[in-house]
Amino acid sequence: MATIDKILVVNSGSSSLKYMLFSMKNEEMLCKGLVERIGTDSANLVYQRAGGEKHSGPVKALTHGEAFEHVCKAITNPADGALKALSEVDAVGHRVLHGGMEFTAPVLVNAAVKKAIRKCFDLGPLHNPPNLTGIEACEKKMKGVPNVAVFDTGFHMTMPAESYMYAIPRDLAKKYSLRKYGFHGTSHKYITETAAKVFKKPLSRLNIVTCHLGNGSSLAAIKGGKVFDTTMGLTPLQGLVMGTRSGDIDPAVCFFLAKKEGMDADALDTLLNKKSSLLAIGGTGSGDMRDLCAAVEAGNKEAREAFDLFVHRIVLYIGGYMALVGKLDGIVFAGGIGENSDYARKAICERLATIGVKLDKKANKATHGVQARISADDSKLPVWVIPTNEELMIARETFRIVTAK
């Protein structure tokens, strides 16, 4: 078999197409970019070769196929491209949001796989259709190059029934595949594999809680290197207090609002996914953690309440996960907030003193976007920041699939 080296990672969303190209010899990122506002007359391409200048400019991209044409040109641009020809790409890895019950691991794309991804459209209505469009654009443009689908839900499929079942009638749950799936799986997997090296433990004996905190946030309880439970559910709405997603609420709030406010399913969907949490209650007009922390510091009472709610929910889940998993090797932070907000990490870790966390305040304050231990030497529970790298994880999974016998 020919050597597999160059792997293109594609994340095709509803109105954007992001990409990153890797050389797998030493897992080096060669270039990256995105086309945004696909389908509008203000589509824009941003691209950058590793270590090179960032380019940005308007393009015509009414479809994902057109957007991908621009990506291909950018990658092979004679002036500043990373490749001489597109034929150098050995395989493409695609982020696919929802694998439903169909997929527990990354797969090589074929007709049956595409059919199964289509079957999951109901579960991921905003993401799965453009994810599939991205796959088809690559198939068309790069004939014969293998495509691999890597599912956001995949890593979580080791959860036992006690974690994933919803206590609703079995026939309904079965009819519509209603259960907890969990998301950010690629990130939780990357963090877990890196943590095994950091904690010098074989993956099969690693017990940690991974905290992916960004605009969307989720935790995972990792037992023996596998997901035992996670905070997101059927969709990414369940669990933590996020930028705009409500996370856990009593479902009766929906019936109440339906009756009193005449809100229908779509209105409730928008309310809970796009207009809740930090955005709704933080009093800053944004769901952004930086704005929230600044407002808390400035003495804004609403911001303080929202921040405390965010912290409380995380502490609640970490405590519960510790009880479920048993002795933890550590807690790991990642994602935009987890990697950068020493303010949020400090508040969370101080509350976790109840379960043996002692923060190294200086180390925490100094850690932004880099891997570092932020707990004190005498902390019973080590706490680390491990920057996530979902694109590299997708490239690794793709490499593994296409090189497997």
Ligand code: ADP
């Ligand atoms: P997404 O879920 O969209 O991928 P990210 O992982 O990029 O989100 O995280 C975005 C969040 O990270 C925002 O709430 C942002 O305020 C926060 N964030 C990014 N940089 C910093 C920083 N330097 N300090 C505090 N928060 C930060």
